[in-house]
Amino acid sequence: xxxxxxxxxxxxxxxxxxxxxxxxxxxxxxxxxxxxxxxxxxxxxxxxxxxxxxxxxxxxxxxxxxxxxxxxxxxxxxxxxxxxxxxxxxxxxxxxxxxxxxxxxxxxxxxxxxxxxxxxxxxxxxxxxxxxxxxxxxxxxxxxxxxxxxxxxxxxxxxxxxxxxxxxxxxxxxxxxxxxxxxxxxxxxxxxxxxxxxxxxxxxxxxxxxxxxxxxxxxxxxxxxxxxxxxxxxxxxxxxxxxxxxxxxxxxxxxxxxxxxxxxxxxxxxxxxxxxxxxxxxxxxxxxxxxxxxxxxxxxxxxxxxxxxxxxxxxxxxxxxxxxxxxxxxxxxxxxxxxxxxxxxxxxxxxxxxxxxxxxxxxxxxxxxxxxxxxxxxxxxxxxxxxxxxxxxxxxxxxxxxxxxxxxxxxxxxxxxxxxxxxxxxxxxxxxxxxxxxxxxxxxxxx
Ligand code: S3P
Numbered sequence: 001x002x003x004x005x006x007x008x009x010x011x012x013x014x015x016x017x018x019x020x021x022x023x024x025x026x027x028x029x030x031x032x033x034x035x036x037x038x039x040x041x042x043x044x045x046x047x048x049x050x051x052x053x054x055x056x057x058x059x060x061x062x063x064x065x066x067x068x069x070x071x072x073x074x075x076x077x078x079x080x081x082x083x084x085x086x087x088x089x090x091x092x093x094x095x096x097x098x099x100x101x102x103x104x105x106x107x108x109x110x111x112x113x114x115x116x117x118x119x120x121x122x123x124x125x126x127x128x129x130x131x132x133x134x135x136x137x138x139x140x141x142x143x144x145x146x147x148x149x150x151x152x153x154x155x156x157x158x159x160x161x162x163x164x165x166x167x168x169x170x171x172x173x174x175x176x177x178x179x180x181x182x183x184x185x186x187x188x189x190x191x192x193x194x195x196x197x198x199x200x201x202x203x204x205x206x207x208x209x210x211x212x213x214x215x216x217x218x219x220x221x222x223x224x225x226x227x228x229x230x231x232x233x234x235x236x237x238x239x240x241x242x243x244x245x246x247x248x249x250x251x252x253x254x255x256x257x258x259x260x261x262x263x264x265x266x267x268x269x270x271x272x273x274x275x276x277x278x279x280x281x282x283x284x285x286x287x288x289x290x291x292x293x294x295x296x297x298x299x300x301x302x303x304x305x306x307x308x309x310x311x312x313x314x315x316x317x318x319x320x321x322x323x324x325x326x327x328x329x330x331x332x333x334x335x336x337x338x339x340x341x342x343x344x345x346x347x348x349x350x351x352x353x354x355x356x357x358x359x360x361x362x363x364x365x366x367x368x369x370x371x372x373x374x375x376x377x378x379x380x381x382x383x384x385x386x387x388x389x390x391x392x393x394x395x396x397x398x399x400x401x402x403x404x405x406x407x408x409x410x411x412x413x414x415x416x417x418x419x420x421x422x423x424x425x426x427x428x429x430x431x432x433x434x435x436x437x438x439x440x441x442x443x444x445x446x447x
Contacts (some may be wrong), residue, residue, distance in 0.1 A: 008418055
């Protein structure tokens with residue numbers, strides 16, 4: 001008897017795709033709303049919160065730190081904050097599941113408090129490097145103990161008084177920048193973070209909206225200096241979370257590569273630190289029209305109309321990586337359908353995401369009949385006329401799973417992804433939303 005394995009999913013050649021969708025709330029902004037809301041004095045309300053597993057882990061963690069967090073209805077949440085420095089010592093291990101952003105930002109929160117917090121995560125998260133967070137926090141007086149090889153589980157204990165510092169980020173990482181700023185909120189002096197290449201700036205925007213004493217200077221070479229004066233009260237806010245461009249990316253590329261498609265994706269966050277994929281696809285010849293640009297909670301959003309397009313290969317420079325760091329797997333899928341060889345440079349950080357995304361993408365594309373060259377920092381994808389499809393391993397990584405399902409929709413034979421459960425971490429409605437546009441998936445028989 002054939003056994004159906006619910007974890008496996010197959011995407012079949014589909015199309016044309018048509019219709020209108022709204023992507024789920026932005027994951028980065030959702031995490032920050034819950035965390036910064038927990039540090040304000042009074043009640044913050046949030047609309048459009050992403051209710052994916054990663055963000056739900058953050059809600060649970062903030063409850064562990066004593067904040068009162070309630071869900072009023074779909075996407076509608078309230079957070080009763082405890083004030084800067086007012087979090088309480090958790091009486092449990094804080095488990096962030098698959099979420100690197102959640103845990104790294106929460107390590108920054110923990111560093112601002114003179115008690116011990118122990119963190120852990122799932123099989124993917126306990127293999128990801130944490131020294132990049134711990135090292136700057138230690139300079140501020142925070143104590144940290146990690147499992148050997150700088151991995152989780154680990155314990156953070158903040159000092160009685162956080163020491164201010166000036167710190168130049170050695171890697172372009174919004175997570176590291178944000179962890180430092182969250183610790184610095186409870187510091188009597190001014191902390192300065194210098195980022196040579198700007199990464200997503202949602203923490204700075206949100207802290208400013210909450211009334212933090214933060215200012216930013218830009219050097220002649222484009223480096224940003226972020227100064228934060230700590231020990232200021234934060235005022236609760238009403239937040240509306242814009243749609244996640246990193247989730248919209250899957251529908252955008254699907255519409256481009258599935259012949260005859262015409263899809264509208266509404267309410268997409270257009271913060272310039274997040275739009276590298278759109279810029280790159282437009283350079284490749286994509287038909288993407290942006291309409292009704294508007295402001296939402298201190299961020300810009302717009303509606304995108306995407307039509308199937310003949311794509312041409314480009315070289316994506318290393319400086320663009322921070323503005324599209326999560327989008328390389330889906331860009332590599334678009335590149336497989338483009339004419340010529342697409343080169344993506346400066347991708348070292350992809351090796352330490354939810355999986356080693358460089359090798360996951362390279363192996364997945366090869367399994368689908370696409371030629372790929374991979375070295376330490378760059379990836380070359382040779383576009384072909386007819387992409388065959390095949391069987392792909394998701395490696396416990398939501399973006400790998402979704403990227404290859406999208407490839408399957410435009411492939412000759414379809415794509416089976418071995419385990420799609422992690423999609424629930426960032427885009428729980430991925431399947432129904434894509435089905436609504438005309439995508440076909442099924443659950444293939446197990447062995
Ligand atoms: C994020 C920062 C990025 C990104 C992640 C979300 C954030 O990580 O990959 O998905 O919300 O700050 P890095 O800071 O490691 O680049």
